[in-house]
Amino acid sequence: MVTPPLRQAGWTSRHLRHVAGIFRQDQNPAARVYESIGSNCFLAPAPGWLNLGLWEGSGSEEEADTACCRLVQTVAAALPEAGVVLDVGNGLGTQDPVIVKVLRPRKLIAVNITEWQLSIGRDRLREAAALGVAGDATRLPIADQTIDGVISVEAAFHFRSRRAFFDKCFRVLKPGGVLSISDISTERLPLGPLELLAAITQIRVFGLRPSAAMTADQIAEAVRGRLHGCGRHRVRRSGNRPGPSADRVQAPGNAGRARGARWAANCRSPPAQPG
């Protein structure tokens, strides 16, 4: 049997450097991961998408594109229309024209730590008339109280700290602004050595920190912690789907009185295990 050289199999020294980067877990592991998996990754449910989707059907492949798009539409729908919208962790940019269709924002800014994705997604950013900004969600290079709505679709599990991200959202949101996110939660510890191995592999391959493992309730609690003193909020669990389940946290009270008083978060769980 002749083994094809790595180059022939589509591997280059750049890929090998990225794999090494993933396992070294450097300063910016998420960017290394997304540079390495590129724009045509077998892990993507549908071309151009890197979220797990919001499914209504049986979970067949034909629904994948619609499910990924539906997730973005659903998360975006909680934000105010015609305002300044900040999209954090915009992936390949496929979601930005979708956000524009839903919200008709006055301005759309997309922040992504993976500069390569901003560059490969520039046509979609142009289509959405969005401004791409290279930056970290836990630092947010955005001025205070300038944003009407923050959207983040399945990116927060990568962030150094979700609480730091919520703090920064609170800083950049105008009074009455809304945060709407979907996220990947971890609902239980691994059962047995195989699940443990799978969990460790996932953490390493996706460049995650062990602290990223939070249940949907803990994520909701972290949002609530930031909302403390800012009025009422509401948590609603929308149940299991062939794709992940979703929780919604909303603080409709005091809109306009306290900074960032209206927030919504979709906190998503991993897909239900078959059987």
Ligand SMILES: C[S@@+](CC[C@H](N)C(=O)[O-])C[C@H]1O[C@@H](n2cnc3c(N)ncnc32)[C@H](O)[C@@H]1O
């Ligand atoms: C799972 S992908 C989701 C992409 C996109 N939202 C979608 O639904 O297709 C996670 C995204 O978050 C970005 N990301 C990860 N860590 C980040 C950080 N600290 N700050 C900003 N973006 C980050 C990644 O570069 C990637 O684009």
